[in-house]
Amino acid sequence: DTGVSQNPRHKITKRGQNVTFRCDPISEHNRLYWYRQTLGQGPEFLTYFQNEAQLEKSRLLSDRFSAERPKGSFSTLEIQRTEQGDSAMYLCASSSRSGSREQYFGPGTRLTVT
Amino acid sequence: AQRVTQPEKLLSVFKGAPVELKCNYSYSGSPELFWYVQYSRQRLQLLLRHISRESIKGFTADLNKGETSFHLKKPFAQEEDSAMYYCALSGSSGYSTLTFGKGTMLLVSP
Numbered sequence: 264d265t266g267v268s269q270n271p272r273h274k275i276t277k278r279g280q281n282v283t284f285r286c287d288p289i290s291e292h293n294r295l296y297w298y299r300q301t302l303g304q305g306p307e308f309l310t311y312f313q314n315e316a317q318l319e320k321s322r323l324l325s326d327r328f329s330a331e332r333p334k335g336s337f338s339t340l341e342i343q344r345t346e347q348g349d350s351a352m353y354l355c356a357s358s359s360r361s362g363s364r365e366q367y368f369g370p371g372t373r374l375t376v377t
Numbered sequence: 378a379q380r381v382t383q384p385e386k387l388l389s390v391f392k393g394a395p396v397e398l399k400c401n402y403s404y405s406g407s408p409e410l411f412w413y414v415q416y417s418r419q420r421l422q423l424l425l426r427h428i429s430r431e432s433i434k435g436f437t438a439d440l441n442k443g444e445t446s447f448h449l450k451k452p453f454a455q456e457e458d459s460a461m462y463y464c465a466l467s468g469s470s471g472y473s474t475l476t477f478g479k480g481t482m483l484l485v486s487p
Binding site: 266267294296298303304305306307308311313318319354358364365366367368369370371 | 381386420421422423426463465472473474475476477478479480
């Protein structure tokens with residue numbers, strides 16, 4: 264296990280198109296987080312899963328955004344009808360329910376909406 | 378609402394000089410504070426957390442509840458310390474979601 268992985272690493276899309284990103288957490292981690300990072304800003308929380316349940320969503324997560332974690336393993340984040348303002352780095356992190364609960368981050372998916 | 382403020386976008390020092398990266402927070406309860414670091418072309422990783430009270434790579438940070446601060450310090454900076462540093466806060470919601478500051482870029486020159 265090499266840590267949290269995210270695919271694709273880069274995505275360029277035209278405004279109005281739908282995009283989907285995937286996150287594979289560390290295998291024994293039951294907690295999964297999505298964050299968004301724009302230029303000059305720190306990561307901003309989007310949503311949180313514990314196993315397959317989506318327990319918290321940020322106000323940043325508009326109706327065009329949807330996230331799933333169907334079997335409590337990998338997660339997908341879909342953005343419908345993309346807008347230029349969606350251009351950002353999308354980060355995924357996972358953590359264990361017990362122990363230090365440190366969040367381990369993936370490399371991110373950089374989205375560019377043209 | 379919880380907020381983390383890092384007042385400096387860039388901190389430039391010479392090798393061997395002391396370093397202090399400032400972090401102030403606002404939160405009504407008892408937060409947990411962290412410092413994350415991102416080296417060039419690497420992913421974000423945890424540097425230290427206030428509850429562990431340990432020193433990592435020579436860095437320390439003390440939580441000052443009176444001043445609502447969690448400044449990161451190192452007595453003698455090294456070139457390999459050059460990176461982006463983010464202060465983050467986790468509230469008492471139980472979900473451990475993080476609120477990050479905007480980050481401070483530390484540049485250590487030879």
